Amino acid sequence: MPDTPYVTSPRRRGPRNGVRAVAAVGVVLAIAAGGSYATGFGPFSRGDDGPDPAATEQARAFLADWAAGRLPSAAGRTTEPGKAREVLRSFTAGLDIGKPRLTAAGEVKEAEDGTLGVPFTARMPITGLGTWTYRSRLPLREQDDGSWKVDWRLSLVHPRLSDTEKFRLEREEATLPEVTDRNGTSLSDGGHPSLAPLLGRLAGGADGGPRGAVELIDRATGETVRTEARFGKEPDPGKAGRPVRTTLDATWQSAAERALGEADGKNASLVALRVDDGEVLALANSPAGGFNRAASGTYAPGSTWKIVTSSALLLKGAVAPDDVVDCPKYLTVGKEFHNVETSEHPGATFRKDFTESCNTAFISLRGELDDGELGEVARTYFGVGQEWHIGIPTYDGSVPVPKDETEKAASMIGQGRVQANPLIMASVTATAVSGEFHQPSVTAGNADGTRTEPLPDRVVTQLRGLMRATVTDGTARVLADLPGEIGAKTGTAEVSDDQDNNGWLVAHRGNVAVAVVVEEGVTGGGSAGPVMHSLLSAVPEGPS
Incomplete structure (x- = not known):
């Protein structure tokens, strides 16, 4: 990328520490809980002699705008909007920073120059390397009109x-x-496009992983003044050159890549596991490059979640x-809830409600569960919301206690x-049809700190029956012509x-859940x- 006044393009070293250019990336920032909007919290609490609320409000707004990537708005809250906008843009893009957290924390103090200093912690994830954490201070100055x-x-x-x-990011090339x-x-x-963005991380255990550094350099000479942050570790000589074996199956992976072609060009993703x-x-994932929505995406699961709700009931x-x-x-x-296409089934059994995915029936049973019970069942029996270590980064789910009756519904x-x-x-x-949660894995030897309990056999039997009926008599009939005793749930x-709306389908056949x-x-x-049908048509029916 072109040089800027605030960061510099990576320089190249010798073959041992070869450096490749850093591509600028779009930045979406998130402000952490420490940067609370609410007055009276953390560094923004105010006693009789505390900071002017208008000053702290401006600090909150600046951090929130910067955190959300609203750089013009953030810059507009400063005394030099033009310079501020350019610096904020070049700093994050030039150092390949994505999705940082800015946490305001500490005592607000008045400096000798008359500004109020709001301290904050910046956690800046350097794409593909790690998180650079440091502390800084946000100065607020009162203007002639009394604003800040x-x-x-x-x-x-x-x-x-x-x-x-200024700063420069350097990445060390490694032969994976x-x-x-x-x-x-x-x-x-x-031959497996969806895996291309993950290969470096999957291979990282053998060569020490990606390595690099954020360096502070002299603007005039380009010489390094100091290394601010270093990422990665030296390779393990005992593992160098050895192939890294995963749990993936090339046949299933190829079939999954082809199956996503049935998504008509829409963003889609798929996971199959034992x-x-x-x-x-x-x-x-489709598209194959970039964000791994299959394991790190955050979606409302829709009616596929009725598997968990049914388990709780x-x-x-x-x-x-x-x-x-x-x-x-x-x-x-x-608010008004309705079924897909406003369907109705008077006098339906719970089995019919499940197989036809009746929203209103499930919502009518909300009083049978305590407010936090659905999340507790998800965590205790299905491991959802616990920390998973599968060999690649993941988002492990969230089921917050509902804020009100509408959210509970x-x-x-x-x-x-x-x-x-x-x-x-x-x-x-997989947990519903086997009764036991197993932390998913893509590589061997991952730490497992999850703690779950098995589902009772009677519940497993009931869930399997409900999911099978959804294929034979319900909304998953699209799979009914396939061999094997398939159970499923649409969403x-x-x-x-x-x-x-997003479209969902989960299914199991033999020893595989998808x-x-x-x-x-x-x-x-x-x-x-159609995506699920294509996959299950192309892979063996028997155990995997």
Whole structure:
């Protein structure tokens, strides 16, 4: 990238520490809880002699704008908007920083120059390397009209950024070992596009992983003044050159890549894993490059989450498959909820409610569960929300305690603030039909700090029956012509008023559980169904 006054392009070293150019990336920042908007918290609390609330409010607003990537707005809150905007842009883009956290923490103090100093901690993830953490201070100066602005200076971005010194990111190239599937077949040959962004990380255990540094350099000479942060470790000589074996299966991975072609060009992802041990057989994304939405995405799981909701209800004995739970078109709980295409099934059994994915019936049972019970069941039996270590970065799910009755109703059907992704939902499916959670894995030897309990056999039997009926008589009929005793659950997840719904489908056959999501796919059966059908048509029916 071109040189800027605030960061510099990486320089090249010799062959041992060869450096490749850093591409600028878009930045989306997130302000942490320490940067609370609410007055009276953390560094913004005010006693009789505390800081002017208007000053602290401006500090909050600046950090929030910077954190959200609203750089023009952040710059407009400073005394030098033009310079501020350019520095904030070049600092984050030039150092390849993505999704940092800015946490305001510490005592607000008045400096000798009359400014108020708001301290904050910056956690800056350097793409592909690690997180650079440092502390800085945000100065606020009162203006002639009584308002407050951030008193712009380079040092607020980082204490050592100045007119004479700036930062440079250097990456050390490394020759990565070959990555293979579970049977020793190479995955490094370019034939599996979804794995290309992950190969370096998968191979990192053998060569010490990606290495690099953020260096402070002299603006005039370009010489390094000091190393601010260093990432990665030296390779293990005992592992150098050895192929890295994964749990993936080249046959399943190839079939998964092809199956996503049925998503009609929409963003989509898929995970297939073994039921008996959680080993991932395939992980695919469309488009293939970039963000790994299959394992790190955050989606409302929609009605596929009714597997967890049903588990919670069945565990309590609050309902049985043959109990009548009416399914009206509409149900109002703070707002109006309805079924897909406003369908209704008067006098339906709970089995019918599950197989036809009746939202109103499930919502009507919300009183059978305590406010935090759905999240507790998800965590205790399915491992959702615990910390997973599978060999690559993951988002491990969230099921917050609902804030009110409307949100509780939404969580019963996988909406509201319930968050998951295909990895989580494939694991949920495997747990439901086996009764036991296994932390998923892509590589061997990962730490496992999860703690779960097995589902009772009677609940597993009931869940398997409900999922099988969804294929034979319900919304997953798209899979009914395939060989094997397949069980499944569809899902349609609302996103926003101006976006089509995401389509979901989870299924199990033999020893494999699969989850598919198609963004803006409208319905699960209609969009994720063809993807799942293509995959299961192309892979062996028997154990994997």
